[in-house]
Amino acid sequence: MQEIFEKYIENSFDSHQQANFKFHQFELNYKKFFKKGVSLNTLDIGVGRGEMLSCMKKWGHNYHGIDISPSTVEFCKKLDLSCELVDDTEFWLNDHQKQFDIITCLDVLEHIPKDQLISFLKGIFNSLKIGGIVIFQVPNLQSPFGYLHHFNDITHINGFVEHSLNQVLLSAGFKNTSCYGFEELYEKTPKVFTKKILRFFFRKIVRFLRTINANPNPEILDPVFFTVANREG
Secondary structure, three states: HHHHHHOHHHHOOOOOOOOOOHHHHHHHHHHHHOOOOOOOEEEEEOOOHHHHHHHHHHOOOEEEEEOOHHHHHHHHHHOOOOEEEEHHHHHHHOOHHHHHHHEEEEEOOOHHHHHHHHHHHHHHHHHEEEEEEEEEEEEEEEOHHHHHHHOOOOOHHHHHHEHHHHHHHOOOOOEEEEEEEEOOOOOOOOHHHHHHHHHHHHHHHHHHHHHHHHHHHHHHOOOEEEEEEEEOO
């Protein structure tokens, strides 16, 4: 997979520019977890095209990003975003213990081999300040269409539902975790309003079918979900 990560911008994204819709989605889903009027030390792991870095910068925080892909780091640096290339993310995290108020790790965990996952999460745990939080975003395999996100990238080797993500977070030392559906529909238009109504009834049907078949029936059915976990004292 290293060949793909070397040129991740070139072979994994539809265009060589930031996705404008992500700024709106991050505002809707994540901004509420960043304290207003307070400059926080923030870190983004797996910078991609830098949309989260741009949000952190816009929201007025001390921010930095790390990635193992030379192409993503080069792309973000051309946008004058603070980031660096790392050979070993876990080593870097353990070398920066108790430094960050907020860490975002969006669309990253699904790329990490299972035998390395808990030690990777422990590195994140150790790099948080006491009381700091981390936001993990992953494809939601308990969603009827979560597989479309999961199998869209050949480098995805892990899959998560709420329970399995909570399992590894507890094993890494996190105690307080909360899961949320990632809302992708941010526009306030009649078309989007109609989509949300139809989606509501579709999910009612999905839950009913799972109930009568005695299947697991979790609450979050969005194709992507995120978990917020904090480091206690």
